[in-house]
Amino acid sequence: MGKLTVTTFVTLDGVMQAPGGPEEDPSGGFEYGGWQAPYGDEETGEFILDVFGRAEAFLLGRRTYEIFAGYWPQHDDPANPVASRLNRLPKYVATASLKEPAEWEATTFVDGEHLQSEIVRIKDAMAGELQVWGSGALAQWLLARDLVEELNLLVYPVFLGAGRKLFPTGGLPTACEVLTSRTTASGTSIHTYRPSGRATFGTVGD
Template sequence: MKLTTITQITLDGVTQGNGGPTVEDRNAGFERGGWARGAGDDATRDHIAETFERADAFLFGRRTYDILHDFWGTIEDLKRHPIGVALNARPKYVASSTLTEPEWSNTEVLGDDLFAAVTELKASADGELQVHGSSRLIQWLLEKDLVDEMELIIVPVVLGQGARLFADSGRDIAMNLIESRSDSKGVMIQTYRPAGRPHYAQF
């Protein structure tokens, strides 16, 4: 399977609290959650739903998994939304050392050897394995060269605080831009594929 990451992100690279601040966020001093609520026009919202619908399976970090389960896996009206239908029907894999008995159906917790588990998943079938949210997991996947494609949904706001998608110190990666579009509200959707290491100028 092709491993694709889909991330809502601010202009300054923040991914934290896109839907709204959680208690955990507030306890950590992050008070600017909810920056992606209402962002994007109907075409962008339709695109996001279609993205979930085309997935063959999902891979999440523990925190993103819990948030999505509480939202799309328990509220009856949302279960009938196209995103909810996709999330409830497709296999879900969770990278977690603490989750032992997942409540959400079609969920498998990956073992201690995450690299082997994800590599096996990618080789097991055709189709698309999607990672939504899960910025720390994405950082790890990038370090291990497991990401095939990245979609960034860039909301035109600068937060000035919050956890960011790309680590302060991490692997350097060149990216090829595959597709780019913007909507009537200034939200940009850009799709990239990793292309090895960047080339650095020598003076």
């Protein structure tokens, strides 16, 4: 049985929109795309490569899929672990608007009507990780249904005051176990969490 993991880049105020560049996702009038770029360092790169090395398949939202499909097939390099895995491993896309056949090889579109049962079926048929990268709306949908088994958050030392956030108001109150935590030379905090059930509450000092 495989494991469903989510890996996301976020700011200090929880924004996950358009980390990679100004043109990546300007929807909603977002003007701060590319906020991740000034903080690249070797340790972050090594972590990302390690996560990709555990992938057996990818589960992507439509917007992230379109961004990836517009870039990675044109930057294929068998020696690059990110490019080689994204271009060759199975990719499942949660979408009601995109239809087969997909132009990017090894891609399957999964209609939202049967998404939860399909995700469980796909994950249970593999031994490695079914990985979600970015895909904010999909990640929120998965978290709301307790389907995420491991969460990698790369928190960058910047806050923006605007943009789509990973954890919206109205999400399920969820407690997590911290599996690993570190801070890189550029100030990026990398945390790996395992959701452990509903959050509990009390009074400090009792």
